[in-house]
Ligand SMILES: Nc1nc2c(c(=O)[nH]1)N[C@H]1C(S)=C(S)[C@@H](COP(=O)(O)OP(=O)(O)OC[C@H]3O[C@@H](n4cnc5c(=O)[nH]c(N)nc54)[C@H](O)[C@@H]3O)O[C@H]1N2
């Protein structure tokens with residue numbers, strides 16, 4: 001047996017942690033954080049630490065199919081090439097679209113973009129980064145003349161004030177949050193401000209939380225600019241030497257008083273002025289912003305309102321001082337490098353400069369160079385629905401779940417002539433609408449580069465044999481390109497070939513006029529590429545070892561080399577909530593990744609939160625007659641979302657929060673985007689995912705409960721359900737407003753099972769039943785009008801076991817006889833430590849703080865993601 005340690009990069013968030021993968025006989029045995037990676041220096045969060053549990057092949061797409069019939073790769077490639085060529089001939093290149101993802105490798109992204117923009121002849125290639133980064137990109141370009149992230153992670157550690165605005169760093173970028181948290185512990189005078197309508201886990205280390213009215217950040221930042229000007233905190237020298245547009249900014253912000261600001265943001269004057277004073281006084285200030293800013297109908301303006309405040313105080317390009325747009329996906333930054341968005345050209349060149357278009361076209365030897373920007377994601381799917389786009393090729397994204405207004409995406413794909421879906425997982429909802437399905441390789445099998453939030457390029461390396469006939473994304477794209485007749489331009493042998501070309505393009509007529517320049521890597525040997533250590537761009541003759549910060553010299557990428565202050569007129573969200581509506585906010589939970597096709601595969605990551613939910617304030621819940629854990633429907637005129645209520649003061653009274661992750665595969669009505677309207681920012685095209693008016697309604701179950709089954713089950717149509725897959729069985733949470741669940745119904749559903757025990761009342765208002773095959777526990781159902789109180793972890797542990805006849809009825813109580821066996825809801829996913837175990841340990845006086853809990857139970861000692869919850873359990877216990 002050979003054991004190898006392969007150095008690679010985590011495929012989840014934009015922190016871009018280095019991972020040491022321990023591989024034995026083509027199996028990933030374990031993962032640990034790379035100690036020598038600059039992003040994580042040895043740590044991993046729970047998602048990264050569970051990677052070895054999510055690489056299983058069980059739900060993989062194994063073969064190409066056309067109309068659900070298995071075909072050879074030759075046949076699939078030929079078919080697609082022929083169909084696309086026909087569309088071009090009959091309708092022109094604009095009738096073709098590609099929709100890709102910030103999760104493919106830079107090399108995949110590069111060839112996709114080259115094929116569309118240089119050879120098919122249209123810029124109708126957009127990416128899910130449209131839903132994610134697009135507003136920040138435009139804000140950067142307006143202010144800096146380029147899409148430049150000026151800062152690096154160390155700036156967060158060196159700062160004396162870190163403002164998290166619209167970012168739940170603790171859950172969305174856990175390792176960066178840990179670095180921030182450690183820095184604050186080392187330098188306790190460091191201040192942290194969280195600006196978020198919700199009280200999130202990130203507030204745990206905050207000195208100040210501003211729970212502002214949703215969507216009002218631009219007012220808050222315009223107010224800050226006004227405050228800085230009025231109180232003389234601006235850097236006139238910096239503005240004079242390095243900024244345009246100060247007079248206009250002054251005019252725009254000067255009439256907004258502090259009390260105007262606190263009124264519109266629904267905050268107390270004192271808290272607002274505390275934040276303003278801290279910002280004013282603290283030279284080393286980093287503002288980290290993410291989706292609470294970007295995902296808005298005025299997200300670009302919000303980004304600029306933040307950047308303005310940094311520019312007028314000169315808090316940029318310095319150690320510990322910068323506006324910092326943090327990227328979400330592992331390769332969102334790489335996507336921007338290759339020009340993956342419909343309004344970008346490769347290597348940070350643009351369609352607005354005809355010279356750039358010519359230059360790129362010549363470099364590629366393009367046969368049909370696109371001359372103008374293409375359609376942005378929402379417009380692209382609208383064009384599909386209108387029949388203007390005849391063929392769409394979707395790679396590594398699940399738009400049925402992640403795009404706003406899911407129903408319109410379903411309609412668009414249903415009527416589209418040719419839908420090609422290139423994915424890895426059978427649990428992608430989008431797959432159901434594919435005419436052609438192409439099996440791709442994924443993390444662990446593929447090889448190339450990704451770029452993280454601080455511009456560090458890292459290698460993902462392959463160490464597993466791809467299952468079935470899966471092929472690398474870049475190979476699939478190149479094969480189809482060659483079949484379409486573009487042989488020479490796509491005849492790469494390795495991903496290193498592609499990377500070198502990408503690096504060469506970045507150097508093309510780039511004498512310091514474009515930020516993205518990795519020319520030093522353009523002659524890299526295959527071996528050097530294989531061994532490439534993480535390195536931060538730019539990497540050119542001026543910075544051969546990379547560059548931590550941009551704009552130290554106050555020189556920007558605009559024509560006159562000065563930054564632009566952008567006066568903006570703040571706007572409220574497009575659709576306000578009327579008096580009987582609530583504001584729907586959507587976002588991430590700690591242990592799930594997007595549409596759950598990967599993190600939904602391991603029970604470890606489902607333990608923390610296993611079903612969708614509705615977070616609602618106690619006063620609001622009261623007004624709507626909603627109880628803790630009761631079923632709620634959120635609805636719009638077109639759709640509904642059904643889940644159970646979590647009553648919490650962490651959300652405002654005017655809002656509800658739901659997770660973005662659940663899909664049709666995992667739930668009957670658990671898809672957040674069925675409620676989100678396709679409203680987007682006019683400049684960036686980014687949708688307003690954080691603000692949709694919805695109505696809330698409490699539901700009256702006739703029957704609710706759980707079914708645990710080792711056999712396949714598909715719920716009847718009158719039932720609302722959530723699916724929780726485990727290794728050896730599936731747990732279904734069920735609710736029906738109409739019929740009750742009956743034993744005869746259950747028996748009819750499972751004809752193979754002859755051996756049942758059950759308890760029920762005469763009207764079958766409640767039913768507890770267990771079914772056995774060969775004496776082994778195969779099915780369990782617990783249902784009643786009210787949710788039965790059962791110990792799910794314990795019941796799951798009984799599945800598949802041979803239960804002695806005498807114990808069968810005990811099983812039907814749903815709880816173990818010996819109460820010490822009940823650990824409760826899992827809090828620490830890494831070490832599977834439950835709430836009851838923690839509470840018992842605290843109650844017994846065996847532990848009183850995080851450290852002793854960690855020593856005794858190990859909870860919180862690995863990735864640290866559960867530390868905020870441990871702290872609140874300790875506080876609760878002390879109270
Ligand atoms: N666990 C996990 N981590 C992830 C991901 C994942 O799926 N799961 N996805 C990755 C990706 S692609 C991305 S883009 C990032 C996203 O990372 P984040 O942007 O940090 O995550 P979100 O939960 O989408 O939203 C952040 C916060 O914005 C707040 N917000 C809502 N409205 C407003 C507002 O009007 N103003 C302000 N200031 N805040 C508001 C929400 O309450 C929420 O707490 O996460 C990355 N990391």
Ligand SMILES: Nc1nc2c(c(=O)[nH]1)N[C@H]1C(S)=C(S)[C@@H](COP(=O)(O)OP(=O)(O)OC[C@H]3O[C@@H](n4cnc5c(=O)[nH]c(N)nc54)[C@H](O)[C@@H]3O)O[C@H]1N2
Nearest residue numbers: 132396397398402422423425428440442586594595597660
């Ligand atoms: N309501 C709401 N909606 C949102 C958001 C929100 O905050 N609220 N956030 C938005 C944001 S920021 C983002 S980034 C998007 C994310 O949304 P998506 O990109 O749609 O979500 P994923 O689940 O990451 O989809 C990735 C797909 O690629 C497949 N895959 C994995 N690896 C590979 C590979 O190597 N090759 C190929 N070909 N396929 C692969 C996976 O199986 C999966 O089907 O969601 C957006 N939607």
Ligand code: SF4
Nearest residue numbers: 010012013017045048
């Ligand atoms: S923080 Fe977690 S999810 Fe993000 S890259 Fe690091 S290990 Fe992966």
Ligand SMILES: [Mo]
Nearest residue numbers: 131132328329
């Ligand atoms: Mo994202």
